[in-house]
Structures are given as structure tokens and as C-alpha cells.
């Protein structure tokens with residue numbers, strides 16, 4: 614288990630992490646989400662022992678770990694981090710790069726482990742190549758294999774899947790979740806792609822300007838965002854807080870709502886008159902962008918199985934939108 618207690622840290626006057634408390638149990642994944650510059654990577658560096666907090670503690674298996682400034686070699690051997698940076702040795706093969714992590718084990722174990730890791734992240738065909746011969750996504754898969762090779766107790770993932778194709782990414786995410794649960798690893802997963810995180814994590818922490826603004830399960834965060842910031846971070850959506858517009862939309866019970874595409878229904882008998890502006894082909898569906906008839910500057914979209922021509926007059930209903938405080 615890894616835990617952060619009352620962590621404070623600042624680089625300068627411009628940015629600070631403030632009173633960060635979080636805990637990740639063994640076998641669980643905590644998703645760390647926040648806009649660019651909110652402090653996700655900084656927090657990960659503190660958790661991994663690469664950066665020293667100004668105050669507060671990091672506990673690993675209930676014991677405080679030394680700060681980076683208190684150690685000869687920063688970091689912790691049971692805590693592995695994967696970032697987007699290529700940290701492979703350039704002049705040895707991919708197989709040798711991975712086996713380097715396993716250098717204290719017998720040769721037969723190294724070979725066996727290499728084979729199972731290569732199967733897992735689909736890099737069998739790359740083992741004899743050199744890092745310079747690999748694409749960005751292939752390097753990321755090798756880095757993941759390296760990080761989990763020595764079965765760490767804590768795995769910190771800083772957007773390590775950003776270069777992967779969607780199908781292989783999903784496959785690796787599911788398999789990684791399985792490994793984390795079977796090997797009882799505590800994992801913190803930083804991502805911009807909230808859709809990657811929602812189904813993967815056991816809990817989510819949302820950061821804004823170095824502060825935790827909401828914690829909870831994916832469902833809690835998605836269905837009960839405490840603020841505009843959290844609501845818009847977790848999915849596409851529109852904030853409506855203009856009273857006269859809310860009235861025009863027949864929404865009387867709130868002064869601010871989050872309207873997501875899934876809350877908008879195309880109905881012949883809908884209460885709201887709208888006009889289609891664009892139909893954008895998205896493969897599995899069309900994004901139908903429209904404006905409200907009596908507010909021509911408004912721009913919202915819903916998902917539709919069929920294309921609807923621009924300038925078509927349609928009627929809509931809004932159901933299930935979230936009321937924001």
C-alpha cells in the first residue's frame with residue numbers, strides 16, 4: 614500500500630501542491646486526473662521518491678519512506694514509474710534492456726520472464742532490435758514490460774499509453790489490471806484520457822491547481838461531479854447557467870446544469886425547437902450539432918445513428934442532466 618499524508622510542495626511562487634492526502638491499496642488502481650499543469654506528474658515524482666516534498670509523509674507498507682533529498686540514490690526499489698520518456702539503453706537490444714532489470718536472477722528465470730512479458734505486451738518480434746528501430750508505441754510497450762518485470766509493489770504510470778493504438782491500448786490496460794490485481798500491486802495511473810480511466814480504476818482523484826477537488830469511484834465522479842471543472846473533465850458536456858436560456862429549455866429547478874450529449878433526446882414531440890448546424894461522421898454514429906431555435910448562437914450536440922441535414926428543424930428533450938451548485 615502507498616499513502617500520501619498532508620503533502621505540501623512548491624517549485625516556486627507559481628505552483629504548489631497543497632495538503633494532498635491519498636491512499637492506494639494493494640491490487641488497486643487509483644486514477645489521477647486533472648487539467649494540464651494541475652500537478653499530476655509532480656505528485657507522482659513525490660510518490661516515487663524522486664522529488665522531496667516540503668512537508669508531509671509518503672508511507673509505503675505503513676512505513677515512512679525517505680525523501681529524495683535524504684537518500685544517496687533517489688527512488689525506491691519496490692516503486693516503479695513508467696512515463697512517456699524513453700529511458701531504454703540505446704546500445705543494447707530490447708531483450709537485453711528488459712533482462713537488465715532481471716540481472717540478479719538466474720539466466721533460466723530471466724529467459725522465462727522475458728518470454729512471458731513479451732507475450733503480454735506483444736513485443737516478441739522486437740526483442741532482437743535496438744531502441745532506435747522502434748516506434749513510440751513500441752517503446753512504450755517495452756517500458757511497461759521493464760517496469761513490471763521485477764514485480765514491483767507500487768506501479769506509477771504517467772500517461773504511458775498515449776502513443777498506443779486504441780485496440781492494443783485497451784488490451785494492455787485490461788491485462789495490466791489483471792496483473793495488478795493478481796500480483797497485489799498498488800498502482801497510480803495518470804491520464805488525460807478519462808475514458809481510459811473510468812472503467813479501469815478502483816477510485817479517482819481529481820486535481821486542480823495542486824489541490825484535490827474531488828475523490829470517489831468512477832461512478833460517483835461521473836454522475837455527481839461537484840463542480841463544472843470535474844463535470845467537464847469527465848466527459849464532453851455543456852454548462853448552462855444563463856437563467857433565461859434555462860427557462861427557454863424548460864429547466865426550472867436549477868440555476869446551473871451540466872448537459873451531456875447523452876442527456877439530449879431527438880423526439881418528434883420534444884419540447885425544445887432546434888435547428889441542425891452540422892452532422893459530423895464519427896464512424897459508429899453522427900455528432901449532430903444544433904442551436905436552440907430561440908438562441909441561434911448556442912451550439913450543442915447529441916449522438917445520432919442517422920445523419921441529419923443542416924438547417925433541418927428538429928425537436929428535442931433534455932433528460933437526466935446534472936444539476937451543479
Ligand SMILES: Nc1ncnc2c1ncn2[C@@H]1O[C@H](COP(=O)(O)OP(=O)(O)OP(=O)(O)O)[C@@H](O)[C@H]1O
Nearest residue numbers: 624625627628647648649650651652653654655656
Ligand atoms: N521543474 C520544475 N520547475 C518549476 N516548475 C515546474 C517544474 N516542473 C513542473 N513545473 C510546474 O508545475 C506545475 C505542475 O506541473 P506538472 O508537470 O506536475 O503538471 P501535470 O498535471 O502533470 O501537467 P501535464 O498534464 O501537462 O503533464 C506546472 O505549472 C509546471 O509548469
